[in-house]
Amino acid sequence: MTTLTSPRLALAFVFCLPMAAQTIGQPLPDWSPGTLDIHQINTGKGNSALFILPDGTSLLIDAGDGAHKPPRGTGPKPDGSRPAGEWIARYARHMLRHDASPAIDYAYLTHFHDDHMGGIAEVARHIPFRALIDRGWPSYDYPAPMPGLKPYRDFAEAQAGAGVKVQRLVPGRAGQIALKRAPRNYPNFEIRNIAANGEIWTGAGDNTRQHFPPIANLTRDGYPTENMCSLAIRLSYGKFDFFSGGDMPGARPDGSPIWNDVETPVAQAVGPVEAMILNHHGNRDSTNAFLLGALRPQVFLISVWTSNHPGEDVWARLISTRIYPGPRDIFATNMLEANRMVIGDSLNKLKSSQGHIVLRVAPGGESFHVIILDDSDEAFRVKAVHGPYQSR
Numbered sequence: 001m002t003t004l005t006s007p008r009l010a011l012a013f014v015f016c017l018p019m020a021a022q023t024i025g026q027p028l029p030d031w032s033p034g035t036l037d038i039h040q041i042n043t044g045k046g047n048s049a050l051f052i053l054p055d056g057t058s059l060l061i062d063a064g065d066g067a068h069k070p071p072r073g074t075g076p077k078p079d080g081s082r083p084a085g086e087w088i089a090r091y092a093r094h095m096l097r098h099d100a101s102p103a104i105d106y107a108y109l110t111h112f113h114d115d116h117m118g119g120i121a122e123v124a125r126h127i128p129f130r131a132l133i134d135r136g137w138p139s140y141d142y143p144a145p146m147p148g149l150k151p152y153r154d155f156a157e158a159q160a161g162a163g164v165k166v167q168r169l170v171p172g173r174a175g176q177i178a179l180k181r182a183p184r185n186y187p188n189f190e191i192r193n194i195a196a197n198g199e200i201w202t203g204a205g206d207n208t209r210q211h212f213p214p215i216a217n218l219t220r221d222g223y224p225t226e227n228m229c230s231l232a233i234r235l236s237y238g239k240f241d242f243f244s245g246g247d248m249p250g251a252r253p254d255g256s257p258i259w260n261d262v263e264t265p266v267a268q269a270v271g272p273v274e275a276m277i278l279n280h281h282g283n284r285d286s287t288n289a290f291l292l293g294a295l296r297p298q299v300f301l302i303s304v305w306t307s308n309h310p311g312e313d314v315w316a317r318l319i320s321t322r323i324y325p326g327p328r329d330i331f332a333t334n335m336l337e338a339n340r341m342v343i344g345d346s347l348n349k350l351k352s353s354q355g356h357i358v359l360r361v362a363p364g365g366e367s368f369h370v371i372i373l374d375d376s377d378e379a380f381r382v383k384a385v386h387g388p389y390q391s392r
């Protein structure tokens with residue numbers, strides 16, 4: 001027995017050395033059990049992130065844009081020969097190739113805007129879903145019926161008919177998105193549902209409160225917007241915490257009701273994290289000082305598809321050590337020259353401005369690296385490695 005186990009232990013130790021296998025110019029080493037991967041995928045078209053949880057369960061947050069070509073937009077990546085949804089599915093199939101039959105265990109849409117949901121049917125054409133989570137199933141009527149959503153509803157109903165578990169995110173709960181393969185091996189892993197449709201976790205138990213006034217008390221032009229209704233979650237793995245909040249706003253225009261700021265009550269519940277993706281791509285209506293001071297991440301991800309991502313005021317808050325002290329590293333999937341011209345030299349503080357961004361969290365969650373992958377082809381070559389960052 002000893003002769004068998006000792007070399008295996010030694011081998012395991014070698015492979016546990018942080019990032020020993022990461023080599024600039026070489027393909028990203030495969031995910032391995034116990035590791036948590038967060039891949040912010042750059043297709044140049046909308047938002048999409050693939051999570052590979054410690055037991056191999058897969059979660060796709062958003063599905064890129066459809067045919068829509070935004071003005072002042074980023075170009076398609078790797079190129080325009082395939083729609084974004086197909087590139088995302090191909091990315092997922094590659095990163096999940098340890099699995100004999102790769103599938104997305106949970107496909108999750110933060111909200112119903114094209115830059116988040118436009119590619120969902122295309123993704124599903126190329127890799128199967130096991131569950132689909134959104135903010136509207138099955139009635140799709142908050143804050144009002146959504147006639148424009150019919151193609152997506154048809155898609156969701158067809159998925160349900162094919163056996164996919166379609167669900168609405170239930171705010172406050174932990175475990176709606178759960179480890180599917182070996183949960184008992186990772187008792188310190190949790191995904192907590194933070195917000196949906198303005199119903200926000202209080203931070204205690206599974207309790208929530210409705211942040212928006214009753215719809216009956218509002219006029220139609222004062223209804224919560226689609227962005228305000230975004231889903232939010234906090235993922236925890238030991239000391240490592242990550243926040244994802246869709247396009248929720250927090251920096252409201254003068255004169256608008258206080259409840260139009262969704263970030264502040266969300267931030268009160270979430271608390272400090274190691275890393276987050278900027279709400280609303282860092283648009284000027286997002287990422288308020290309270291959120292930054294409460295979450296105080298070491299690492300920010302920015303999903304960019306147009307020249308005002310991030311906004312200039314948001315950028316000033318991100319780098320402000322008055323809001324919270326200490327270092328922080330900022331990574332963008334893309335950065336357009338037009339935005340550099342507006343924001344100026346300080347934008348050069350970005351740690352990366354082109355490529356897929358991979359957070360690779362070591363088993364147990366104690367530390368993590370940020371790895372930038374070349375987005376110009378499907379070789380997934382490492383461009384840069386940052387860290388290790390210690391979880392706090």
Ligand SMILES: [Zn+2]
Pocket residue numbers: 047113115116247280281
């Ligand atoms: Zn968006």
